[in-house]
Structure formats: C-alpha cells, structure tokens
Amino acid sequence: MDIPYGRHHLSQEDIDAVLNTLQSDYITQGSMARQFEDRVSTMVQANYGVVVNSATSALHISCLALGLKKGDYLWTSAITFVASANCGLSCGAKVDFVDIDKDTYNICPKALEEKLIKAKKNNTLPKIVIPVHMGGQSCNMLEIFKLSKKFGFKIIEDASHAIGGKYLNDSIGSCKYSDITVFSFHPVKIITTIEGGMALTNDHTLAYKMTLYREHGITKNTEHFVIQTPPLWHYEQHEIGYNYRMNDVQASLGLSQLNRLSYFITMRNKIATNYNSILKDLPIKLPFIQKESLSAFHLFIIRLNLKEIKKTHKEVFNNLHQKGIKVGMHYMPVYLHPYYKDLGFKEGYCPNSEDYFNSAITLPIYPRLTTTEQNYISKTLGSLLL
Numbered sequence: 001m002d003i004p005y006g007r008h009h010l011s012q013e014d015i016d017a018v019l020n021t022l023q024s025d026y027i028t029q030g031s032m033a034r035q036f037e038d039r040v041s042t043m044v045q046a047n048y049g050v051v052v053n054s055a056t057s058a059l060h061i062s063c064l065a066l067g068l069k070k071g072d073y074l075w076t077s078a079i080t081f082v083a084s085a086n087c088g089l090s091c092g093a094k095v096d097f098v099d100i101d102k103d104t105y106n107i108c109p110k111a112l113e114e115k116l117i118k119a120k121k122n123n124t125l126p127k128i129v130i131p132v133h134m135g136g137q138s139c140n141m142l143e144i145f146k147l148s149k150k151f152g153f154k155i156i157e158d159a160s161h162a163i164g165g166k167y168l169n170d171s172i173g174s175c176k177y178s179d180i181t182v183f184s185f186h187p188v189k190i191i192t193t194i195e196g197g198m199a200l201t202n203d204h205t206l207a208y209k210m211t212l213y214r215e216h217g218i219t220k221n222t223e224h225f226v227i228q229t230p231p232l233w234h235y236e237q238h239e240i241g242y243n244y245r246m247n248d249v250q251a252s253l254g255l256s257q258l259n260r261l262s263y264f265i266t267m268r269n270k271i272a273t274n275y276n277s278i279l280k281d282l283p284i285k286l287p288f289i290q291k292e293s294l295s296a297f298h299l300f301i302i303r304l305n306l307k308e309i310k311k312t313h314k315e316v317f318n319n320l321h322q323k324g325i326k327v328g329m330h331y332m333p334v335y336l337h338p339y340y341k342d343l344g345f346k347e348g349y350c351p352n353s354e355d356y357f358n359s360a361i362t363l364p365i366y367p368r369l370t371t372t373e374q375n376y377i378s379k380t381l382g383s384l385l386l
C-alpha cells in the first residue's frame with residue numbers, strides 16, 4: 001500500500017482537451033486562457049479573473065496591484081504555505097504573522113484585532129492582510145472585513161485550498177469581503193492545470209494592473225497608450241512586470257477539470273464524513289466543521305491527543321509513513337523557517353500555531369481514495385494510538 005495525502009484526478013476528457021490544444025495553431029496564452037478566466041470568474045460571481053502560472057505568482061501580482069512596497073506591512077496567518085508571506089517580502093515590504101484560531105486553524109479574528117490595536121498605536125498598521133482558508137474552510141470573513149474598514153487595510157484571500165467551497169451563501173472567490181481572491185491549480189489542490197493559479201477581483205483597475213504585472217508591465221490596449229495615433233506594431237511598457245502567463249494547453253486542462261469541480265467537492269466531503277464516523281473513538285481531535293459554509297476539504301487535518309497516547313507526534317507520523325500512509329504536515333509556522341528566524345522571529349511568537357504544529361497530521365484525502373483505503377488508515381491509526 002502506498003497512499004499519498006493528496007492526488008490529482010485526470011480523466012480521458014482532460015487528456016483529449018490537452019491534445020486538442022496541442023494540435024491547434026495557438027499554444028501559449030490565448031483564447032483558452034481567456035475562457036478559463038471567464039468560466040472561473042462567472043462561476044464564483046467575481047467580475048474579473050486573471051490567470052497565471054501559479055498561485056504564488058497570483059499572490060505576487062495581487063500585492064503589486066494593491067501598491068505594496070518598501071516600508072509597508074503585510075500580515076498573514078502563521079499557519080500557511082510560505083508563499084502567503086513571501087509575496088510581501090518580494091515587494092520589499094515587511095511581513096508579520098497572526099496566530100490561528102484553536103478550532104478552525106484559520107487566522108483568529110480576535111488575535112488580529114488585538115494586534116491591529118497595538119499596531120495603530122505604533123503606526124505600523126498593515127497595508128494588506130492575507131487570510132488563508134485552511135484546508136478549504138473559509139475564514140471568518142465578516143469579522144475580518146469589518147476590521148479592514150476600521151483599520152484601513154486591503155484583503156487578499158489565499159483560497160489556494162478552497163475553490164468550489166462556499167462562505168455562507170457565496171462561492172469562495174466572489175470577493176464579497178475582500179479585494180482579491182487567489183486560487184491554486186497545483187496537482188494536490190482541488191483542480192489542476194499542472195501548475196497554475198488565478199486572481200479574482202471585482203475591481204476593474206486592480207484587474208488591469210494585475211494583467212500588466214503578469215505580462216512584463218506591457219499594455220497592448222490603445223486606450224492606455226501614452227503615444228498618440230500609434231502605429232499598428234506599437235505596445236508600451238508602463239511598469240516593471242514579469243512573465244507569469246499560463247499557456248493555453250494548461251488552460252484547456254483547467255477548463256476540462258472545472259466540469260468535475262462539484263463532483264470533486266462532493267467526493268471530498270463524503271470522504272471527510274466517512275473519516276469522521278470511522279475515527280470518532282480515537283484519541284484525536286477531528287476537523288471543526290462550520291455548518292453554514294461548505295469546505296472544499298482540500299485537507300483532512302487531525303490533532304493527536306498527546307496526553308492520551310504513548311507515542312510522540314513524530315513517532316505516529318513516521319510509523320504511518322512506514323505503513324505506506326504518506327500523511328502530511330500543513331504547516332510548520334512560517335516564522336519558524338530559518339529564513340524568517342533570521343529576520344528576528346522567535347519560538348513562542350504564536351502559541352496556538354505552535355501547539356497546532358506539535359500535534360497536527362494531514363490524512364490522505366482525494367477523490368479516488370477508496371473506502372478500503374480509509375478503513376486501512378483508520379485501523380493503522382488505531383493500532384498506533386490505542
């Protein structure tokens with residue numbers, strides 16, 4: 001047995017879609033990429049979608065479009081993938097971390113508020129806060145949105161785990177309570193374009209700026225030209241940008257994957273429900289589920305009840321790997337990475353995040369995970385813990 005924690009789901013239709021594009025006249029960013037943007041933005045009811053080669057790039061152009069620069073602060077959750085914080089450093093800004101909520105593992109609105117009050121006194125309020133929808137379950141966006149109005153910061157939702165999920169009655173990505181939302185299409189995420197990402201927004205200017213940063217800072221739109229009566233070959237560079245384009249081969253895969261998004265979310269939720277029933281008697285904490293919303297269940301995270309078991313966190317993790325169950329760890333608090341420690345962060349900075357890190361394990365979850373495999377995982381975990 002070898003069971004990964006996450007795995008992509010490819011179908012013959014996906015492969016056919018990719019081959020079709022490969023055999024067409026146009027293979028780099030073109031009509032497929034535009035269709036992909038249109039379909040995702042329509043689906044989540046956001047006005048604009050800007051497709052790029054990764055969520056990391058999407059976070060970077062989001063920060064650039066919001067004007068993040070040297071001297072500014074960007075805050076994010078301590079428990080996330082490094083990209084949610086690195087985008088701030090890439091813009092020359094300072095990065096800081098907010099502790100998580102003990103139950104949801106999302107950024108804690110109370111901890112955020114307390115930190116904002118202090119920052120206001122010190123004149124170090126953040127320009128951008130990036131809440132991360134851990135495992136696919138939305139953050140408390142109503143509270144974070146209220147705080148953004150009170151303290152004047154912009155919000156980028158890092159929804160890398162959460163396409164297909166809902167917050168209350170809205171699709172994640174609608175940007176009802178944020179300026180920009182970012183999705184990832186890495187193969188372990190909900191849908192894949194091999195590598196890829198998208199930034200969603202309702203703001204025309206932000207969408208325009210993000211497309212500029214995606215393409216070298218170049219515009220081909222005559223309305224924006226500085227030069228009058230331009231020749232046909234003319235284009236202009238207005239900013240320093242990057243080449244963050246997604247090609248049409250990837251976009252056609254994304255379009256084909258989108259056809260099965262609701263199936264993926266249903267399967268992931270079914271698997272989660274089954275875990276909740278077969279694991280309920282073990283000395284672990286099961287994921288907290290917010291009833292009013294719909295988690296995309298990118299990750300199924302359990303917490304070991306270390307007081308009730310004889311093994312250490314590391315032993316349980318290693319033993320599961322030895323038995324072919326390739327569980328994951330999402331994530332070490334970002335500030336404990338050597339790079340961030342060199343910036344001055346120390347152990348003990350976010351206590352809830354460190355507690356979480358000392359007992360969390362991500363169990364396998366992906367659409368093709370079978371009931372037999374789930375039973376094997378449950379039995380193995382039981383034999384290690386009881």
Ligand SMILES: *Cc1c(COP(=O)(O)O)cnc(C)c1O
Nearest residue numbers: 054055056081083160184185186
């Ligand atoms: C995967 C992930 C990213 C980065 O996504 P890429 O598409 O691989 O660049 C960013 N933030 C979070 C929370 C992620 O899980």
